[in-house]
Amino acid sequence: MKQIDYPQPNTQITIRGLDKSFAGQTLYKDLNLDLPKGKIVSIFGPNGCGKSTLMNMIAGLIPIDKGQILFDGKTLAETKIGYVFQNYRDALFPWLTAWHNIAYPLKRRGMKAAQVKKKVDELSEMFDIRFDLQRYPYELSGGQQQTVCIMRALATDPEVMFLDEPFSALDFEMTLFIRDKLQQVQLATGVTMLIVSHDLEDAVFLADEILLLTRRPTRVAEIVPFTLARPRTAEMMSHPEFIRVKAHTLEVFKREMAE
Amino acid sequence: MRQTWTRRLLPFIGPILLYLLWETAVSAKWLNPVLLPSPGETLGYLFKALSDGSMNQDIGATFYRTIMAFIVAAIIGVPLGVVLGSSESLYRSVEFLVDFFRSTPSSALIPLFMLIFGITDTNKIAIAAFAAVLVILFNSAYGVMNAKKTRIMAAQVMGISRWHIFKDIMLMESLPQTFVGLRTGVSMALVIVIVAEMFIGAETGLGHRIIDAQQLFNIKDMYASILVTGAFGYLLNVVFLLIEKRCVHWSGKA
Numbered sequence: 096m097k098q099i100d101y102p103q104p105n106t107q108i109t110i111r112g113l114d115k116s117f118a119g120q121t122l123y124k125d126l127n128l129d130l131p132k133g134k135i136v137s138i139f140g141p142n143g144c145g146k147s148t149l150m151n152m153i154a155g156l157i158p159i160d161k162g163q164i165l166f167d168g169k170t171l172a173e174t175k176i177g178y179v180f181q182n183y184r185d186a187l188f189p190w191l192t193a194w195h196n197i198a199y200p201l202k203r204r205g206m207k208a209a210q211v212k213k214k215v216d217e218l219s220e221m222f223d224i225r226f227d228l229q230r231y232p233y234e235l236s237g238g239q240q241q242t243v244c245i246m247r248a249l250a251t252d253p254e255v256m257f258l259d260e261p262f263s264a265l266d267f268e269m270t271l272f273i274r275d276k277l278q279q280v281q282l283a284t285g286v287t288m289l290i291v292s293h294d295l296e297d298a299v300f301l302a303d304e305i306l307l308l309t310r311r312p313t314r315v316a317e318i319v320p321f322t323l324a325r326p327r328t329a330e331m332m333s334h335p336e337f338i339r340v341k342a343h344t345l346e347v348f349k350r351e352m353a354e
Numbered sequence: 355m356r357q358t359w360t361r362r363l364l365p366f367i368g369p370i371l372l373y374l375l376w377e378t379a380v381s382a383k384w385l386n387p388v389l390l391p392s393p394g395e396t397l398g399y400l401f402k403a404l405s406d407g408s409m410n411q412d413i414g415a416t417f418y419r420t421i422m423a424f425i426v427a428a429i430i431g432v433p434l435g436v437v438l439g440s441s442e443s444l445y446r447s448v449e450f451l452v453d454f455f456r457s458t459p460s461s462a463l464i465p466l467f468m469l470i471f472g473i474t475d476t477n478k479i480a481i482a483a484f485a486a487v488l489v490i491l492f493n494s495a496y497g498v499m500n501a502k503k504t505r506i507m508a509a510q511v512m513g514i515s516r517w518h519i520f521k522d523i524m525l526m527e528s529l530p531q532t533f534v535g536l537r538t539g540v541s542m543a544l545v546i547v548i549v550a551e552m553f554i555g556a557e558t559g560l561g562h563r564i565i566d567a568q569q570l571f572n573i574k575d576m577y578a579s580i581l582v583t584g585a586f587g588y589l590l591n592v593v594f595l596l597i598e599k600r601c602v603h604w605s606g607k608a
Contacts, residue, residue, distance in 0.1 A: 175513075186504050186505065188522075188526070200512040203512070203522075
């Protein structure tokens with residue numbers, strides 16, 4: 096008899112027996128995974144291994160073939176989630192001002208106008224917003240648009256926040272700013288964050304755990320913990336511990352590529 | 355400064371060249387002067403006709419028919435297009451019909467419409483509305499179908515209901531393309547109204563006036579009426595562009 100695979104304590108997301116194939120090709124076969132609560136987990140792996148697919152299946156954007164995904168024992172429908180897309184230009188609603196973009200999910204939940212305003216003000220303060228939120232997304236810079244996306248994803252106080260390559264379309268200055276803000280938000284709210292990244296440095300820098308995936312059919316190669324104190328500033332990119340974890344991650348990655 | 359001045363004057367070069375060419379053609383007698391009056395005379399006649407109001411009835415009739423046809427077409431075309439566009443399989447099942455009738459010159463259907471509606475105003479409005487409705491429908495449907503998937507997914511993860519995704523996201527996403535359809539549709543309606551006025555026993559309208567002037571050999575009136583028709587079509591386009599700019603300020607920017 097197969098032993099029941101109970102989740103570890105302090106688990107937010109439990110994945111059991113997940114199967115997924117595309118056009119007859121197996122991507123995932125019987126994947127079991129626990130993702131910790133209130134932590135930042137980066138998903139990293141070779142091209143085409145299905146990093147984004149895994150995240151999108153958890154977020155309910157791609158159907159799974161078989162298996163179960165639970166959030167603290169609840170289904171997706173019972174869980175509040177936030178999602179930040181790689182392409183902020185396509186994710187924001189250009190017919191609404193930045194302010195109304197952030198307020199939209201709250202209004203649709205039936206929140207009163209005064210409360211909506213309070214929440215948006217709270218977020219602007221947290222993100223130290225210096226630009227005019229009454230402008231339309233296409234009038235803002237890329238970094239400002241992505242900031243608005245993150246604020247919108249956080250507006251509903253999600254339990255889990257998904258970020259799909261949030262830095263890949265941003266310049267370095269903006270990447271540093273958003274890294275700072277994400278850490279700050281995570282500390283303040285304790286939201287569980289799941290980040291997909293194709294950049295090793297980005298993947299390691301923010302993470303409490305780096306989930307390393309193999310080539311397809313995809314398995315978990317290793318879960319690398321990274322415990323450097325927070326908040327991590329840009330200077331910590333030369334910290335010996337960061338360099339050690341990055342080197343180790345790279346080693347595992349290269350080993351998986353070679354197989 | 356000088357450069358901006360020259361730039362502002364650029365749009366006038368074309369019309370001035372046409373005026374000079376026309377003038378030369380008349381004074382050099384390239385064409386029989388009976389068939390082509392000078393531009394000065396024609397414009398003089400046009401302004402006289404506009405100021406003494408003798409053209410007003412015809413302009414009014416054409417305007418009324420075009421706008422009525424357009425309104426009918428928009429009321430049917432936009433909602434139907436949006437509904438068809440929201441279901442890919444629904445659209446695919448009627449795609450052939452839409453494309454077939456969109457490719458059929460509407461003027462070919464004038465005799466058929468005469469059988470159904472008789473020689474009435476309704477007939478002219480109906481045939482012009484038919485011509486416009488398919489363009490409008492087609493554009494609205496494609497606007498919805500080409501809605502950015504990311505925006506729909508963004509709404510999905512927010513837990514927005516299907517009806518609100520349709521109303522708040524897909525409908526708004528389709529607007530830029532819908533406006534292209536409306537603009538093309540109104541031009542189409544004007545074309546068909548003018549043709550219908552020429553050949554479906556009309557008593558009024560610019561189309562009727564043009565063919566009447568030709569029959570009576572009132573050449574100046576014919577040219578003046580043609581110019582008014584052109585100006586009318588041009589103004590319709592400008593007005594629609596202005597409305598579009600206000601209603602879909604994000605068009606082409608996002």
